[in-house]
Amino acid sequence: MAQRYKMTLAYDGTRYAGWQVQPGEKTVQGELEFALEELTGESPRVQGSGRTDAGVHARAQVVHFELLGPKDPGRLTLGLNAVLDRDIRVDKVRRASASFDARRSATGKQYRYLIWNGPIVPPNLRLYRTHVSRPLDLDAMKESAGMLLGTNDFSAFTANPNRHVPSTCRTLRRMEVRGNGKEVTLIAESEGFLYKMVRSLAGFLIRVGRGEVSSVETEEILKSKTRTARVPTAPPEGLWLWNVFYSKRIRLPAVNR
């Protein structure tokens, strides 16, 4: 009988054409499926909690997959890390119930958008931060973030509002702006995000921080439900899938883990 597994992993998205398998492209999902096949002889589909775009990183992506042959989770972790390139690292594999679904069972996700706000980016951070050289007005950004918080129609903050989505309403349960020296961190948490929503929020907040858009325009832009030049898509390298949340109920009792 098939056994389902829940796996947590981190990746550096620099070398990948994003999460999702695409013909002729190197993708994170593709690399994981290839490694599982090499390790087990089976060809399971690896289902992620969601896609990430090319160049976007994950601190803790969560996936599920099924294997027919019994495998020890600890050995799977070691085996996958031996087969995978070092820019994808498996943090943990555990057995999951057949009802666990990395995407559908998730109760929320946290993304962080990391900005280096100084004249030069330290070379070792150049692929993991978005560079904004002039000082950002964090107070204006915080004010704007406060207006984005909560339930809104985020049509003005998605890259392709014409896609067939049942609703463009989402609830941002966290939208924070934090400054620590030259590091500026945007934290966005929601049960679900629209396509390129976090990079749109980041692109907008950076414009506010630069003084190019006033924070008071935030509500007006939300109400307009229309994407305009005031909301650019921020570059991928600053974006990190930071955490995926699940309710405790979906896990197996401790004795079966």
Next chain:
Amino acid sequence: MAQRYKMTLAYDGTRYAGWQVQPGEKTVQGELEFALEELTGESPRVQGSGRTDAGVHARAQVVHFELLGPKDPGRLTLGLNAVLDRDIRVDKVRRASASFDARRSATGKQYRYLIWNGPIVPPNLRLYRTHVSRPLDLDAMKESAGMLLGTNDFSAFTANPNRHVPSTCRTLRRMEVRGNGKEVTLIAESEGFLYKMVRSLAGFLIRVGRGEVSSVETEEILKSKTRTARVPTAPPEGLWLWNVFYSKRIRLPAVNR
């Protein structure tokens, strides 16, 4: 008349065959000289405070060079950063007196050796930390570091003790082991280091931390003045040139900076 400049820069050593110009190889010194030539039309030699090996990083390398045509230091910084790849970043250029020499005027240098001590290295740190998966015994490493501190003949901690060096005695004025979660940092500071000395110290301290060599053997190894298998050369990716120190006297008065 020629004007001398002091420049501070950071680099990610991953893509370079080290600091020093070598025919047919991409080096940091070579890139800087190329960029200066592109920018000024002159071909100055760039003299560093010291060499770094292939794969070794610098948080703050210091160099000097001379230009005939007058240049504004701020514009030189911007111009160089525009020409150079993003894995080399110029932090600051200032005018220096003709007697300033990045190597000879230095009163000391600090290197840090950064270790990731956990089962997996976060993908974004893989090129900037040395990976040691099993928990290191920091107390043993600190004990050993304490014995290395001070003035010693470091023949047992250099890669090639047969080179013509006037003396193999050096004074480690700092030799610290710091732990912070999974980050372990070795800090070595001295007026001067022997060839591959820091990586040898790191290789030895890691062996002590793993329990493969006892910290009490430290003094015996120093006294032996002989390089043995107990002192391996730790990999380059964990090594960072952290700081170069100069006495204030060599600087120009504030009005001329």
